[in-house]
Amino acid sequence: MHDHAQGTAGIRGASNRRLLAVSLAITTTVMVIQIVGAALSGSLALLADAVHMFTDAAALVIALVASVVAAKPATDRNTFGFQRAEVLGALINAIILIALSLWIAVEGVTRLLDPDDAEVAGGFMLIVAVVGLLANAIAMWLLSAAQRRSINVRGAYLEVLGDLIGSAAVIVAAILIVTTGWVQADALASLAIAAMIVPRAIGLLREVVSVLTESAPMGTHVQEIREHILATPGVVDCHDVHVWQLTRGAPVFSAHVVVENVAMSGGASASILSRLQVCLAEHFDVEHSTFQLEPAGHVEHDAHA
Numbered sequence: 149m150h151d152h153a154q155g156t157a158g159i160r161g162a163s164n165r166r167l168l169a170v171s172l173a174i175t176t177t178v179m180v181i182q183i184v185g186a187a188l189s190g191s192l193a194l195l196a197d198a199v200h201m202f203t204d205a206a207a208l209v210i211a212l213v214a215s216v217v218a219a220k221p222a223t224d225r226n227t228f229g230f231q232r233a234e235v236l237g238a239l240i241n242a243i244i245l246i247a248l249s250l251w252i253a254v255e256g257v258t259r260l261l262d263p264d265d266a267e268v269a270g271g272f273m274l275i276v277a278v279v280g281l282l283a284n285a286i287a288m289w290l291l292s293a294a295q296r297r298s299i300n301v302r303g304a305y306l307e308v309l310g311d312l313i314g315s316a317a318v319i320v321a322a323i324l325i326v327t328t329g330w331v332q333a334d335a336l337a338s339l340a341i342a343a344m345i346v347p348r349a350i351g352l353l354r355e356v357v358s359v360l361t362e363s364a365p366m367g368t369h370v371q372e373i374r375e376h377i378l379a380t381p382g383v384v385d386c387h388d389v390h391v392w393q394l395t396r397g398a399p400v401f402s403a404h405v406v407v408e409n410v411a412m413s414g415g416a417s418a419s420i421l422s423r424l425q426v427c428l429a430e431h432f433d434v435e436h437s438t439f440q441l442e443p444a445g446h447v448e449h450d451a452h453a
Contacts (some may be wrong), residue, residue: 185276191339245349259335270325362392
């Protein structure tokens with residue numbers, strides 16, 4: 149029993165990257181099976197569930213690719229590096245998801261209004277849906293331990309949970325078709341799954357727009373940052389405060405800070421700068437901060453923040 153437990157712990161206790169890779173492999177395999185199953189059975193719900201799984205597979209692929217691209221060093225032309233590759237990938241992902249979801253919704257409504265044109269092989273649909281449910285259950289089991297200690301794995305775990313719910317909806321629809329012949333159940337299940345996809349796609353698109361328009365990251369309060377800066381000994385005022393993000397979890401900050409003349413002349417500016425950078429890193433999780441220290445009475449500024 150002890151050896152068996154160790155073997156089980158070994159599988160679920162693998163590195164987060166390996167667990168995510170296994171989850172991606174399972175998700176991609178089931179997605180392909182569902183696409184083939186949808187083509188053979190005529191089930192729109194299976195295709196919708198495949199699109200739902202595509203959202204998770206795409207998110208994992210984008211994260212993995214972006215992690216490689218973001219590791220490339222900055223250049224003279226790309227002075228911030230290549231972290232925005234993740235944002236561009238997310239933009240493409242969101243547009244594809246919204247377009248597919250709208251198509252599924254239109255097709256689902258059409259089948260509801262005119263069910264005579266829909267031919268769905270309920271038995272085959274049920275088999276494919278059960279395979280998807282089992283695969284998602286296995287992926288959840290693999291991630292269940294690691295998701296308690298990693299926010300990234302937690303996100304993947306919740307996405308797989310959403311896939312499992314989608315597969316369950318397809319199974320219910322397939323059972324109704326097999327037992328009653330009510331083919332509209334397939335259209336209803338596809339609409340339900342599309343309704344699960346659209347909010348995530350819109351949320352992803354809003355986040356992309358926020359990054360590209362260089363808005364302050366969600367949850368960041370500029371006034372609170374100002375208050376921390378002004379509370380630093382030696383600081384008189386601050387202006388031109390800007391907060392934006394290169395990609396999710398990579399905030400950037402800059403500000404002009406007016407300090408006492410005695411601090412500038414007495415060599416205390418280095419200490420003030422260090423305090424400000426530590427404050428931003430510890431209180432607001434900003435690792436990249438730029439401060440321009442100015443003596444009191446400095447007039448070459450255009451405060452607009």
